[in-house]
Amino acid sequence: xxxxxxxxxxxxxxxxxxxxxxxxxxxxxxxxxxxxxxxxxxxxxxxxxxxxxxxxxxxxxxxxxxxxxxxxxxxxxxxxxxxxxxxxxxxxxxxxxxxxxxxxxxxxxxxxxxxxxxxxxxxxxxxxxxxxxxxxxxxxxxxxxxxxxxxxxxxxxxxxxxxxxxxxxxxxxxxxxxxxxxxxxxxxxxxxxxxxxxxxxxxxxxxxxxxxxxxxxxxxxxxxxxxxxxxxxxxxxxxxxxxxxxxx
Amino acid sequence: xxxxxxxxxxxxxxxxxxxxxxxxxxxxxxxxxxxxxxxxxxxxxxxxxxxxxxxxxxxxxxxxxxxxxxxxxxxxxxxxxxxxxxxxxxxxxxxxxxxxxxxxxxxxxxxxxxxxxxxxxxxxxxxxxxxxxxxxxxxxxxxxxxxxxxxxxxxxxxxxxxxxxxxxxxxxxxxxxxxxxxxxxxxxxxxxxxxxxxxxxxxxxxxxxxxxxxxxxxxxxxxxxxxxxxxxxxxxxxxxxxxxxxxxxxxxxxxxxxxxxxxxxxxxxxxxxxxxxxxxxxxxxxx
Amino acid sequence: xxxxxxxxxxxxxxxxxxxxxxxxxxxxxxxxxxxxxxxxxxxxxxxxxxxxxxxxxxxxxxxxxxxxxxxxxxxxxxxxxxxxxxxxxxxxxxxxxxxxxxxxxxxxxxxxxxxxxxxxxxxxxxxxxxxxxxxxxxxxxxxxxxxxxxxxxxxxxxxxxxxxxxxxxxxxxxxxxxxxxxxxxxxxxxxxxxxxxxxxxxxxxxxxxxxxxxxxxxxxxxxxxxxxxxxxxxxxxxxxxxxxxxxxxxxxxxxxxxxxxxxxxxxxxxxxxxxxxxxxxx
Numbered sequence: 001x002x003x004x005x006x007x008x009x010x011x012x013x014x015x016x017x018x019x020x021x022x023x024x025x026x027x028x029x030x031x032x033x034x035x036x037x038x039x040x041x042x043x044x045x046x047x048x049x050x051x052x053x054x055x056x057x058x059x060x061x062x063x064x065x066x067x068x069x070x071x072x073x074x075x076x077x078x079x080x081x082x083x084x085x086x087x088x089x090x091x092x093x094x095x096x097x098x099x100x101x102x103x104x105x106x107x108x109x110x111x112x113x114x115x116x117x118x119x120x121x122x123x124x125x126x127x128x129x130x131x132x133x134x135x136x137x138x139x140x141x142x143x144x145x146x147x148x149x150x151x152x153x154x155x156x157x158x159x160x161x162x163x164x165x166x167x168x169x170x171x172x173x174x175x176x177x178x179x180x181x182x183x184x185x186x187x188x189x190x191x192x193x194x195x196x197x198x199x200x201x202x203x204x205x206x207x208x209x210x211x212x213x214x215x216x217x218x219x220x221x222x223x224x225x226x227x228x229x230x231x232x233x234x235x236x237x238x239x240x241x242x243x244x245x246x247x248x
Numbered sequence: 249x250x251x252x253x254x255x256x257x258x259x260x261x262x263x264x265x266x267x268x269x270x271x272x273x274x275x276x277x278x279x280x281x282x283x284x285x286x287x288x289x290x291x292x293x294x295x296x297x298x299x300x301x302x303x304x305x306x307x308x309x310x311x312x313x314x315x316x317x318x319x320x321x322x323x324x325x326x327x328x329x330x331x332x333x334x335x336x337x338x339x340x341x342x343x344x345x346x347x348x349x350x351x352x353x354x355x356x357x358x359x360x361x362x363x364x365x366x367x368x369x370x371x372x373x374x375x376x377x378x379x380x381x382x383x384x385x386x387x388x389x390x391x392x393x394x395x396x397x398x399x400x401x402x403x404x405x406x407x408x409x410x411x412x413x414x415x416x417x418x419x420x421x422x423x424x425x426x427x428x429x430x431x432x433x434x435x436x437x438x439x440x441x442x443x444x445x446x447x448x449x450x451x452x453x454x455x456x457x458x459x460x461x462x463x464x465x466x467x468x469x470x471x472x473x474x475x476x477x478x479x480x481x482x483x484x485x486x487x488x489x490x491x492x493x494x495x496x497x498x499x500x501x502x503x504x505x506x507x508x509x510x511x512x513x514x515x516x517x518x519x520x521x522x523x524x525x526x527x528x529x530x531x532x533x534x535x
Numbered sequence: 536x537x538x539x540x541x542x543x544x545x546x547x548x549x550x551x552x553x554x555x556x557x558x559x560x561x562x563x564x565x566x567x568x569x570x571x572x573x574x575x576x577x578x579x580x581x582x583x584x585x586x587x588x589x590x591x592x593x594x595x596x597x598x599x600x601x602x603x604x605x606x607x608x609x610x611x612x613x614x615x616x617x618x619x620x621x622x623x624x625x626x627x628x629x630x631x632x633x634x635x636x637x638x639x640x641x642x643x644x645x646x647x648x649x650x651x652x653x654x655x656x657x658x659x660x661x662x663x664x665x666x667x668x669x670x671x672x673x674x675x676x677x678x679x680x681x682x683x684x685x686x687x688x689x690x691x692x693x694x695x696x697x698x699x700x701x702x703x704x705x706x707x708x709x710x711x712x713x714x715x716x717x718x719x720x721x722x723x724x725x726x727x728x729x730x731x732x733x734x735x736x737x738x739x740x741x742x743x744x745x746x747x748x749x750x751x752x753x754x755x756x757x758x759x760x761x762x763x764x765x766x767x768x769x770x771x772x773x774x775x776x777x778x779x780x781x782x783x784x785x786x787x788x789x790x791x792x793x794x795x796x797x798x799x800x801x802x803x804x805x806x807x808x809x810x811x812x813x814x815x816x817x
Contacts, residue, residue, distance in 0.1 A: 050705060052701060052704070052705060055700075055701065055704070057628065057629060078707045078708070078709050079707065080707075081704060081705055081706065081707040082706070082707030083707075085705065085706070086705040088698070088701070088702065088705075090698075092698050092699070092701075092702050094699060094702060094703070094717060095699070095717075095720075095721055104703070104706060104708075104716070105706035105707060105708065108703075108706065108707065108708040108709075108712050108716070109707060110250070154702075157706065158705075158706070161706055161707055250709075251709075254709055254710075254711040254712075257711055258626070258710075258711060260618060261618045261621050261622045261625075261626060262622060262626065264614075264615050264616075264618035264619045264621075264622060265618070265619050265621075265622025265623060265626070265627065265636060266636065267615050267619050267681070268619065268636055268639040268640045268643050268681065268682070268685065269635060269636055269639040271639075271643060271678050271681065272639045272642050272643055274654075274658065275646065275650070275651075275654045275678075278654055278657040278658050278662070279650070279653060279654065279657070281657065282653075282657045332553070333553045333556050333557060334557075336549065336550045336552075336553030336554070337550070337553050337554040337556075337557050339550055340547075340550040340551060340553065340554045341554070344547050344550055344551070345554075353554060353558060355805070356557070356558045356561055356562070357557065357558075358801065358805075359561055359565070359798065359801070360557065360561045362735060362739075362797055362798060362801045363561075363564065363739075363794065363797070363798075364738075364739025364740065364741070364768055364793060364794070364797055365648075365739070365740075365741070366739070366741045366768040366769075366771050366772050366793075367564075367568070367739070367768075367771065367790050367793060367794055368564070369772075369775075370771055370772075370775050370786065370790050371564050371567065371568070371790075373775060373776075374783070374786075375567070401557075401560065401561075404557050408557070432539050432540065432543045433543060434539075434542065434543035434546045434547065435539065435543075437546075438546075455645070458645050461647070462645070462646070462647025462648065462649070462650070463647070463648075464647065464648055464649040464741075464742040465741045465742055465768075465772060469772070469775065469776055489647055489649045489742070492649050492650075492652070492653060493649050493652070493742055493745055496652070496653070496656070496745065496746050497745065497746065501661060509653070510653055510657070513649075513650050513653040513654075516647050516649070516650050517646060517647075517650050520642070520645045520646055520647055520650075521642055521645075523645065524641050524642050524644075524645035525638065525641070525642070527641075528638065528641050
């Protein structure tokens with residue numbers, strides 16, 4: 001099933017055009033990796049999917065983008081963001097305790113029952129493989145965790161509001177290889193319940209976890225295909241160059 | 249339900265956001281409402297240029313030129329004292345002082361800014377005024393000079409802190425460039441940093457002077473309050489602000505005198521408006 | 536080379552001298568007031584009403600009057616100022632309206648204090664017929680400290696990292712929920728600092744209360760917000776200039792109480808700011 005459908009999507013920040021005529025379909029329960037050099041528009045595209053770009057002054061869009069067959073501009077923005085969660089490039093815990101970080105979104109959506117909130121917190125932390133490490137100190141500040149733990153906390157926090165899609169914006173850019181492996185493992189496990197869109201600077205990571213991979217350059221979608229295809233026989237020379245450049 | 253509550257809150261936030269505009273307009277409106285009535289009794293030129301201020305004689309003479317001169321001479325004196333000292337202090341704090349002393353000095357300046365003007369006026373009365381009297385062999389120490397000295401102290405925190413900000417926000421690369429060319433620290437300061445920070449320093453000076461013109465209590469307590477055009481800085485003067493403060497208590501609501509004091513308020517309001525808008529332009533020029 | 540070094544030394548010496556010219560008198564002022572005012576301070580001075588035409592007795596009604604005024608000013612100014620700061624930091628777009636609001640704030644902070652007094656007289660005392668009362672004086676002082684509260688609160692709100700807002704919004708929280716749950720709690724120390732600075736300013740000002748509230752001599756406590764009241768700064772003005780033959784000790788004592796009150800508030804603000812910077816988690 002197609003969950004996101006973009007047609008001729010153009011966006012601008014002030015005078016600068018960040019996406020040019022991007023058309024793309026994202027299937028449910030796949031991991032779509034998006035690669036490309038910096039300023040290629042990949043993060044701008046990702047932030048279209050939960051309308052976080054709306055926060056930027058001077059943002060404009062043209063073209064068509066629908067989520068679950070609905071025009072994204074017509075969906076209530078809060079319920080869109082509840083259904084499309086996001087994990088940011090740097091671990092960004094809120095200045096709250098571990099428990100309250102996870103419970104935050106749940107509470108904001110009106111859940112008052114303490115027992116229910118507790119069970120959601122526990123479940124989400126387990127899904128993000130963090131429960132065993134933090135179960136005895138849920139009340140301490142989230143800033144006390146290590147970088148990798150913080151990032152898994154952010155994943156758990158996103159899972160807690162029960163989204164359909166999770167957007168990952170270079171989630172491992174600040175992490176060491178061991179933490180990265182843990183985050184990737186979590187992503188692969190999550191695939192069966194969620195659709196995942198992963199923006200990454202790390203070409204190897206895209207190759208490891210993506211079902212399909214898209215290559216962005218200067219705001220355009222250059223190529224989109226099965227990950228093995230992109231990495232073994234890309235149709236476009238620019239894709240080939242980018243991947244090889246990174247390898248070599 | 250939640251959406252509706254948030255809608256109301258956001259409307260309230262918007263209304264409060266406009267509050268400052270509302271109050272500026274309200275202040276201007278009520279000053280003019282009460283103040284413009286004076287022009288039924290005296291025409292604007294005679295009001296601004298008239299040389300005698302005898303508001304309770306019969307008929308009342310409502311010329312505020314002596315008061316304008318009073319404000320000008322006190323302000324000028326305060327400016328001459330506070331500008332060089334204030335800028336020098338800002339340069340010292342921003343560039344020369346070791347970082348530990350810097351914090352102490354900044355707290356000292358903040359302390360000065362926090363002292364209520366009536367306390368400074370009181371201290372001026374009991375220390376500075378007798379001193380001015382004996383040093384210059386005057387019949388009274390309540391003079392424009394005493395006022396200028398105390399007002400200089402009230403202007404300095406403003407001048408120092410804004411000028412220091414201006415110096416601080418000059419890009420580091422300017423300084424490094426000058427050092428790389430072999431300039432000494434002092435050469436770098438006066439050839440590179442001061443010119444680069446000039447518009448912020450101009451704004452600092454203007455806001456300091458704005459503070460001086462508007463200052464009331466200290467001035468009223470130590471300038472002697474004689475409403476005559478001053479011939480020197482060593483005679484008593486009366487400023488615009490002190491006139492309002494000293495006389496409004498006795499003016500009958502709705503009398504000529506009452507209207508005239510409000511008209512002085514309009515003059516002060518317009519002066520502060522011009523000073524603040526211009527200073528703001530200078531402040532934002534550097535960005 | 537030798538020459539430029541020497542001129543640098545001379546220049547720095549003069550810069551240092553200028554700094555001393557500011558800092559030393561400030562220290563002297565504080566020391567003189569403490570030294571000469573301290574002997575006047577005793578329990579009677581702080582708790583008794585003024586007696587014998589304010590030449591003896593205490594200053595209790597003036598202290599209480601100042602507390603009432605400052606409290607009233609903050610009750611009025613804090614909610615408006617805080618919401619205005621939220622508007623500027625969270626909602627305002629970079630447009631003409633925003634520029635006008637900022638200009639209005641700059642102007643409001645530059646209006647001479649005696650002009651606030653005139654305004655309070657015309658609007659609250661005469662037009663609304665509140666008379667010379669604590670209510671009129673508090674409202675006047677409240678409008679006067681509004682720019683301080685708006686500016687400092689806005690800085691505090693803007694110093695909360697943008698990423699916190701993005702995280703909260705990305706979880707589907709509404710804008711107001713984000714402000715209420717994430718932005719405001721993390722800006723509280725800054726807002727508190729600004730509020731206390733505003734309090735200190737309101738406590739020390741005389742000109743705005745001259746015609747809106749201040750009683751020359753009122754040897755009892757105010758009974759309601761429609762009563763006149765004595766206030767410390769005005770009392771100091773009165774006993775320094777309007778009443779002859781007041782013992783110098785009483786004047787210094789009053790100045791000391793006012794100075795301590797104002798400086799104490801500033802000190803609290805500085806401590807809050809310092810602790811907050813030290814503890815800051817991001």
